[in-house]
Amino acid sequence: MSIKKKLAMGIATGALAVSMIGGGTYAYFNDVDVNNSVFAAGTLDINVKGNNADNAIINVTNIKPGDTMTREFNLNNTGSLDVAKVLLTSKYNVTDTNNNNAGADLGEHIKVQFLVNNDKKTEVIHETTLKALSSTDVVDRDVLGWLFGGENDGLKAGTSDKLTVKFEFVDNTKDQNVFQGDSLQLEWTFDAKQTGPEKK
Template sequence: MGIKKQLGMGVMTAALGLSLIGGGTYAYFSDNETTNNTFAAGTLDLAVEPTQVIEVDNIQPGESMTRDFELQNNGSLDINKVLLETDYSVIDDQGDNTDDFGNHIEVTFLYNADQLNEVVYETTLAELKNMTPEAVNEEVFMPMLGEDGLESGTGDDLVVEFAFADNGEEQNQFQGDSLNLEWTFNAQQTNGEDN
């Protein structure tokens, strides 16, 4: 056998060996499965009922009125914290105010309407406006709602007393004035859990 034939046979043997090795890598058993997975985010849905807590005409120094409202958790997640932001504007009827009307409106958060002497926290609208929402949560909502907050699908009645404080001095500057109060409630979820 000549050298050409030997080289030709060697090349063909090598090609056959490579094709068997390459073809052999696909000759194993296999199987696969596909899983379908879902991540659905929960919801926070804080509602306040009624949406207008108080509307009073012709209030005078020394008068007070009690109002109750309900915080409702209509979402699928528990609410850990309720933060309250207070804002108000005063319409000075005569333009003669030397003091903020909000300093003379006292706000008292009470445990319930049946026992009005159980005070949770007492302040003025002006002080409440300057408090951080976190401070309001610690002073007002944690004592009222408890450390667990507001569970999904539940509600809690809250009672607030508003009073036009009689400071024993002339308060004529507030005659005809009005104060428009805006409360913004902000719900925050509880910490997540490892499942």
């Protein structure tokens, strides 16, 4: 083996020994801190309670043209987040007892008025029919918008609003015998929408 090769081999061996010794004896200061963070999503939770035993907004029988029915119900925000909007979806199904409606729709003859009391005076804030309400575009179904006049107050977490609704079987001064014995099953769905983004 040449002297250059022997010299190179010796330098490599020495470097390896030094690195092994240094690796075993090297010491340093150290400090560790662990920080745990939490992202917890809030909840949107509303419920609607009527004044009937079964919490229905309205259950009524034996109505006739000209009758009016006023009912109150509570819209409760039981979640942890404020609600900006509550969109109302209305659906109904008519049972035609005598099969003689001939295209007549009982929902078209039931007027709906959402009422509010201002300074002891009852005011109509939104008026429609069940038929129109069941086919209305989403932008026109914001119950809180009707209640607060389109303001952004919304429904705060842990609070309730009392709503009053008046139904009327409209007497159109014409023959409405086709509706005798009929019934209408009404389903209202209240869809809560969150408020806008915030800096937390």
